[in-house]
Amino acid sequence: MDRRPVMVITGATNGLGRLAALDLARGGAALGVVARSAEKADALREEIGAAAPGTPVDVFLADLSLLRDVRRVGKEIGARYPRIDVLINNAGLHAFSQRITPEGFSEMTAVNYLAPWVLTATLRDRLVASAPARIVTVASEASRRSGGIVPARDLVLTGDYTRRESSRLYGRTKLMDIMFSQELGRRLAGTGVMANCCDPGFNTSGLGRELPFADVLEKALTRLGVGDPRRGAGIIVRLATDPGLAGTTGGYYSVKDAEPLLCPEPGRGEEIQRELWERTATLLADILAPTA
DSSP states (O other), rough: OOOEEEEEEOOOHHHHHHHHHHHHHTTTTTTEEEEEEEHHHHHHHHHHHHHSTTOOEEEEEEOOOSSSHHHHHHHHHHHHSSSSSSEEOOOOOOOOSBBBBTTTSSSIIIIIIIIHHHHHHHHHHHHTTTSSEEEEOOOOGGGGGGGOOOHHHTTTTTOOOHHHHHHHHHHHHHHHHHHHHHHHHHTTTTEEEEEEEOOOOOOOOOTTTTSSTHHHHHHHHHTOOOOOOHHHHHHHHHHHOOOOGGTOOSSETTTTTTOOOOOGGOOOSSSHHHHHHHHHHHTTTHHSOOOO
């Protein structure tokens, strides 16, 4: 009996996630799309239907800045699929000014790091039961410009910042993603679930969309052939599907031919990665607690 691999992806209605979703559909996957906008999700479903007719596409609506909503949608996804072959934590946000979520977190930290943590934790048992399975988290080379990492401080940091300072804080959330992925790889050792992350490179798709001149800049760079988003989508798809990476876990890979990268030094060690994990688990304990 033909069985399509089930791949769940966040942030698939825009940018790299959209291109990756289309490629995965063309490759024969059944897709579970986590989206905030029903309208954009419907447009994506139509686009996938045209590109890969017959592809099953399920849409799960959630606001990834609200961690209880992430927990809810994770349970919905787990209830929908008897098995999950791949989870792709792709959604991301570069906020150029501070916004605090109703749960009290910096929105950029919530969307970029805490939401993938919660979704992965919620689906962990299903992924293990589905092994061999993969978890792919999209990080960034911006992690090299994090300015350091102090988990106890940075997880709950909510102070105002300027547009210029936002780049360092964005990079820190992406450094957390790499640290999370590598610690996750160790914690899933022996389960058959591989956890890896990637740097998708510089991409014009969705570039700085909160900036007033973003559309003009993106069009200019596209004309110059700079920042082709197909390359960034390609490394996501490769980590999700390449048989040559089936036994690899805890890796951080470059958009350039899947070259292995080192986690930037502030977050490279196992001790600091374990500390980030444990402090995150404590911070999220109420959200992740079983409910009747």
